[in-house]
Each structure stands twice: as C-alpha cells, then as structure tokens.
Amino acid sequence: MVYGYIGSMKTQPGKRDDVVAILLSGADSLRELGCRSYVVGLAADDPDTIVVTEVWESKDHHGASLRLPEAKEAIAAAMPMLTGEFTSRELVVAGGLGAGD
C-alpha cells in the first residue's frame, strides 16, 4: 500500500530556515529510496512550524530511509534547533496527482 506521512515540527525562534535547509538537502536522493513525494512547507499561521508531507511506495520504504546514516546525521543536526513539539499522521494513499510513480 502506498504510504503517506504528514509530520510537523516546531523550531526554536529564528531557526526555521536552517532546519528547512537540512530537510531539503537530501530531498533529491529520496526518489531512489521509494519516495514519490517529499514536500517541505512553512505553516502559514506560525513562523516557527514546518510541515512535511510525504508519499512512499510503502511504510517499510519510509522506515528504511530513516535508518540510513545520512538521515540520522540530518536528524542529529536539526534536533538542537527544534523545540520537541511534533505532530504526525499516517495515511494510506488512495491516489491522485503526484501520488504515482
């Protein structure tokens, strides 16, 4: 089943753009890992919140990507700039524009 994930994170004041840069730095390499979409957004109603929406070939593909050394390094680099306030939602992707291969 195609897997969707929506995650938000809150950054320390003034650190949003630095975290966005980290999130975007690896985005191009995700396709070969089974990622169909990885969109980084800035919450329109909050200057310190980032929302990432993702589509993966499966939940396992998503999980495997997070265990890669590059991902762990990115998470370690971003974590000190985050407040620890996260939200997440998992989805079964039914289809749509941009959900395919």
Place this chain on the structure above:
Amino acid sequence: MVYGYIGSMKTQPGKRDDVVAILLSGADSLRELGCRSYVVGLAADDPDTIVVTEVWESKDHHGASLRLPEAKEAIAAAMPMLTGEFTSRELVVAGGLGAGD
C-alpha cells in the same frame, strides 16, 4: 509563492470510499489548472477520515480551481456524505521532491 494545503474531512459511516472516488475523479485535470500535487489519503487511525494534501503554483490558482463548475458539482455531490468536521492548514511550500513543475 508555491502554495500548500492540507485538508481533512470526516465522512458518514460507510461513505469514505464514495467520497474518495469523487475526489479522485477530477485529479487528472488539475495539473493544467496550476496544481503540482493532489494526493488523497485515508487516515490510518480513523476509518471515516480523508486527508488531501495539495501543492499549487499559488493560492490564487487553488482558489480559482474551486470556483469551476466541475469543482462545485463535486463538492455538492460529496457534501451529503460528510459530517461537517473539517480541518485545514495552509503552507508556503519551500521545496522538495514533487513540489516542482
């Protein structure tokens, strides 16, 4: 600015798949309206909740798409199958895989 929208809706019991079919029916035609991504997902934790994540060239493109007769018809067809419980979040899209043209 590239515009992102995450919207959820709750369906009447047993009506989720009917609403998903309505949402997907027009997805292919969205690209020419300025839509870069329109992904319909089923909430993994709730059998009656649908989440749509969208990326548009601008907020105006998104707004214009909702004023088309086809969109109004689709909304009118889906509305009786919804409970009226909606959430929405607007985003400024910073980039990522699937956020481009």
